[in-house]
Amino acid sequence: MAVTSVIASEASLFLTPQSIIFDEKSRSQAVHVVNRGNRTGVFAIRWIDHTMTEEGRLFTWKEPDKSPWSLQPYVRYSPRRVTLRPGESQLVRIALKKPYDQVPIGEYFSHLNVVMLNKNVEESIRQQEEGSEEAEAGVFRVVARTGISIPVLWRHTRDQPAAEVEISQWNSSQQTLSLQVKRLGQVSTRGFLHVIYQQNGKEKRLLDPHPLVIYPNIDGRKVNLSLANRALAGGKLYVYYSADKEHWDKPLGFASIQL
Structure with a gap:
């Protein structure tokens, strides 16, 4: 029996670098969002806050302002949504807000989360143009949104790990x-x-x-x-x-x- 390798016809998400650390010398940095797939994808860029237990389990804060370690109040970033063709990349710029000296000393952290809203724009357009038979028949699909998160930290302190x-x-x-x-x-x-x-x-x-x-x-x-x-x-x-x-x-x- 022959074995055939099949490449999925959809967008594929990749981020670099894998983490970002702001310190007293760095005020702005950037993340590359890359579409390594063979279809056009739509990606949303947002923040997520986590808390950790002693056993290493992570829990997400439902309300960011409830986390005293959240980085979100102290950064700005753009863009917040991108459409990338196969092989394209987008630079997401992240910068600390001023004034820095009015922020309490400590470390602040959040996760930059890039989630895929549409992994095959070409197919979505085709369905819209031709009319979806499934929609006419009253059939609805639930599509899971995949994403990648990287930690972003601001070490607003002289302490070292x-x-x-x-x-x-x-x-x-x-x-x-x-x-x-x-x-x-x-x-x-x-x-x-x-x-x-x-x-x-x-x-x-x-x-x-x-x-x-x-x-x-x-x-x-x-x-x-x-x-x-x-x-x-x-x-x-x-x-x-x-x-x-x-x-x-x-x-x-x-x-x-x-x-």
Whole structure:
């Protein structure tokens, strides 16, 4: 049986960069919205506010003004809706509002959300011109709107990301590691947990870098890592929380335990 690769005939959304951080030196930045599909798409650009639990679950604020960390009151942006043909891109400019010195010190964050309103404008036009048989028959379709969000932060403080890592429990029989990672200062932390096993002068990475974000609305995160099938005996475990996915030599925080 032959296998055929099928490319969907619709718009496809891509954003770059994957995150934006404003600091005391940057007042305006931009995001590229790219249509990588093969059909014209219509995209709406808006803001969403989230809050985080210690377990890492995210919840959306229904009313932005209820979030004391919302970036929305302090930024302006344009455009708010774009139509992009295949391969086209649009620059969305984001700027902080003045006056900066009247905003309380701290970190403010929201997610820039780009949602697809129409993934195939050509087909929509064709249906309008020819008349939809389904509409005449009283048939209605529910279309899910897909979108992408990226975090946008304003660090209106001199604090820099830092953390304290605590190994709260090591279960030798199940080979599981329980951690408490605490955020230090006023700003969020975004990085990766690296678990390194050291024995007889040799180091070995035990897990792929584990992503970990701590929003400023919580003091820290509880993390459980499984090292099953490693059969660790003796030696020492190091846990590094680093902003770098590949390297742990300049961590935001670290901890160790003797096995």
